[in-house]
Amino acid sequence: MKLSTRLLIAQLALAAAGTFAAAASASAQEVVVVAPNAPPPVRYEAVPAARTGYVWDHGHWRWQGGRYVWVAGHWERVRIGYHWVTGHWARRGPNWVWVRGHWAR
Structure with a gap:
């Protein structure tokens, strides 16, 4: 060669x-998710009965393939000494950024 x-x-x-x-x-x-327009209004979602050791994370809109797609709510296992901060969309200049749900002290 x-x-x-x-x-x-x-x-x-x-x-x-x-x-x-x-x-x-x-x-x-x-991963930082940026969408060019505001998400649609949040859908009504019936919250299931309380579940010991878990916190309910409400459904939300996810930006996927150039459009918003609904993601159903789910249970998150409780972390002792922390509280659950629900994910949300935040305006950043002309765009919208997804802030993931997370545990905070």
């Missing part, structure tokens, strides 16, 4: 390795 071909293969391998490393580090970070 010629030296130039080997160098080309080595460069491609390094580029591929860099791409996979960047993708792995990006997946470890939280």
